Amino acid sequence: MNTEAAAKIQKVGKNTVLINMGPQHPSTHGVLRVILELDGETVVKATPDIGFLHTGIEKTMENKTYAQVIPLTDRMDYVANLSNNLAYLLAVEKLLDIQAPPKAQVIRVLLTELTRINSHLVWVGSHAMDLGAQSMIMYAFREREKLLDLFELCSGQRMMTSYFRIGGLAQDIPEGFEAKVREIAETFPDRFDDYERLLTKNRIWLNRTVGVGKISTEDAIDLGVSGPILRASGMKWDIRKSNPYSGYEKFDFDIPTGENGDVYDRYLVRVEEMRQSIRIVKQALDGIPAGDYVARVPGVVLPPKEEVMSNIEALIFQFKLVVEGFTPPVGEVYHSIEGPKGEIGYYIVSDGSNKPYRVRVRPPCFANLSALPKMVEGRLLADVVAVIGSIDIVLGEIDR
Amino acid sequence: MESENSILARLKNKIPQSVVEVSEFRGELTVVVKREHIVPVCAFLRDDPELSFDFLSDLTAVDRLGRKPRFDVVYHSYSISRNHRIRLKVGVDEDQSVESVTSVWSGANWFEREVFDMFGINFENHPDLKRILMPDDWEGHPLRKDFPLTREEVMFTHNKNRPPKIE
Numbered sequence: 001m002n003t004e005a006a007a008k009i010q011k012v013g014k015n016t017v018l019i020n021m022g023p024q025h026p027s028t029h030g031v032l033r034v035i036l037e038l039d040g041e042t043v044v045k046a047t048p049d050i051g052f053l054h055t056g057i058e059k060t061m062e063n064k065t066y067a068q069v070i071p072l073t074d075r076m077d078y079v080a081n082l083s084n085n086l087a088y089l090l091a092v093e094k095l096l097d098i099q100a101p102p103k104a105q106v107i108r109v110l111l112t113e114l115t116r117i118n119s120h121l122v123w124v125g126s127h128a129m130d131l132g133a134q135s136m137i138m139y140a141f142r143e144r145e146k147l148l149d150l151f152e153l154c155s156g157q158r159m160m161t162s163y164f165r166i167g168g169l170a171q172d173i174p175e176g177f178e179a180k181v182r183e184i185a186e187t188f189p190d191r192f193d194d195y196e197r198l199l200t201k202n203r204i205w206l207n208r209t210v211g212v213g214k215i216s217t218e219d220a221i222d223l224g225v226s227g228p229i230l231r232a233s234g235m236k237w238d239i240r241k242s243n244p245y246s247g248y249e250k251f252d253f254d255i256p257t258g259e260n261g262d263v264y265d266r267y268l269v270r271v272e273e274m275r276q277s278i279r280i281v282k283q284a285l286d287g288i289p290a291g292d293y294v295a296r297v298p299g300v301v302l303p304p305k306e307e308v309m310s311n312i313e314a315l316i317f318q319f320k321l322v323v324e325g326f327t328p329p330v331g332e333v334y335h336s337i338e339g340p341k342g343e344i345g346y347y348i349v350s351d352g353s354n355k356p357y358r359v360r361v362r363p364p365c366f367a368n369l370s371a372l373p374k375m376v377e378g379r380l381l382a383d384v385v386a387v388i389g390s391i392d393i394v395l396g397e398i399d400r
Numbered sequence: 401m402e403s404e405n406s407i408l409a410r411l412k413n414k415i416p417q418s419v420v421e422v423s424e425f426r427g428e429l430t431v432v433v434k435r436e437h438i439v440p441v442c443a444f445l446r447d448d449p450e451l452s453f454d455f456l457s458d459l460t461a462v463d464r465l466g467r468k469p470r471f472d473v474v475y476h477s478y479s480i481s482r483n484h485r486i487r488l489k490v491g492v493d494e495d496q497s498v499e500s501v502t503s504v505w506s507g508a509n510w511f512e513r514e515v516f517d518m519f520g521i522n523f524e525n526h527p528d529l530k531r532i533l534m535p536d537d538w539e540g541h542p543l544r545k546d547f548p549l550t551r552e553e554v555m556f557t558h559n560k561n562r563p564p565k566i567e
Contacts, residue, residue, distance in 0.1 A: 224507025
């Protein structure tokens with residue numbers, strides 16, 4: 001939106017002033033711009049303005065083969081890459097009607113739970129920093145580094161991993177993987193206790209968060225809000241429980257919920273979610289099945305490297321698959337998973353060619369951010385910072 | 401899929417004239433609805449106690465260039481209490497508009513703005529229909545199939561002194 005368009009925003013009050021928060025405000029987590037109408041320090045009207053990071057990812061996806069789309073999914077929610085990978089792959093696998101083998105499923109669950117912790121760590125660090133608790137980000141990023149090291153060990157990349165592939169994983173789990181995950185699972189709960197000691201009963205933290213940015217369950221559902229924000233408003237809905245995917249039904253974990261739907265409850269819900277994720281990780285680690293890491297579906301999954309090097313037919317298959325891709329049946333599927341920020345959904349329309357006719361991403365932050373005016377209107381300007389932080393937005397995903 | 405059949409049965413029983421076509425693929429129910437009936441159908445889906453589709457997961461569109469009507473507006477709705485999903489589709493042509501469902505689910509507001517921005521589909525009675533991702537002065541609608549992937553001429557040594565040409 002340009003300046004002329006901003007001028008078109010109708011003021012609702014008489015002695016009010018319009019100000020821009022962002023797009024380069026440090027607490028807007030990227031390039032979010034919020035046009036605020038203030039009466040003194042009270043927010044009368046808030047209008048979020050997005051699109052500064054729009055890169056046309058959905059358009060690009062229509063021009064790539066199914067396998068080439070995977071790296072693009074990494075680049076949307078860049079702090080929860082593997083969750084995005086998984087949502088896309090489950091949709092493609094549904095379209096192809098194939099299933100990943102048990103080992104791949106368990107590793108997928110394990111790594112997406114660690115991704116959830118990763119995303120929540122970035123959130124707790126930056127959110128606390130926004131509200132003045134400057135040391136939190138150092139602690140959170142110390143732990144995050146351990147997770148990024150693990151992702152690098154698996155895939156060679158810290159953030160843009162693309163480790164999950166159609167039918168399973170890109171490669172088998174590396175040596176030393178289990179020891180590293182076990183170390184994380186053993187040490188992290190103590191770290192979460194440390195965070196809680198810093199924040200949960202901190203008087204300044206309570207003053208800034210309790211009762212701020214409230215949203216009722218009905219409003220949240222009506223606005224399409226999902227994930228921890230909806231659960232903090234008291235709705236016990238988690239796609240991992242309601243529509244289990246990748247074998248989540250085999251794991252034992254709880255869904256934390258809040259009561260008041262304020263910033264403080266969202267904080268409590270997310271911290272508890274990290275603990276529950278560690279629970280799932282421990283169970284997954286104890287039950288990694290033997291077997292192959294990818295479903296060997298001919299024509300969809302690359303043949304094993306040893307065969308490519310020794311068998312001319314396998315070499316031809318590999319060449320054809322890399323150059324042309326595969327052609328799924330005509331149809332359309334929607335698959336959604338519980339990402340760290342809410343429901344990540346992929347809607348794929350296939351016309352039977354080797355490229356998807358349309359890929360639509362349902363970004364959780366997009367719907368969550370649209371509830372921002374509801375949460376901040378009538379409250380103080382300083383609360384806007386707290387609320388934006390509590391929504392946990394990633395603009396790369398909102399703008400795509 | 402017994403639950404999905406009962407969704408369909410209730411829908412057909414209540415408003416039989418609205419349903420154009422029904423299909424199922426990979427266990428997902430798709431119902432094509434008449435364009436002018438979309439708001440009553442959505443309101444019925446939300447308010448019926450047996451169905452209670454209270455959550456709009458997603459709203460998007462697909463450009464079927466060369467077909468009449470050209471666009472499909474696609475609604476993905478979910479019922480949190482009943483745990484079932486439905487996909488509604490509405491055919492819209494270039495010169496037609498479709499009624500906004502913001503009166504049923506407020507969350508449709510931004511989704512419809514995005515569809516308007518990316519496909520140029522007009523939504524009637526939308527509270528604030530304007531571009532959301534692209535700049536306000538942008539020409540064209542990027543996700544239409546006849547919108548080129550790269551609009552500007554790529555600069556090489558042989559054309560570096562010419563100003564970039566926009567197709």
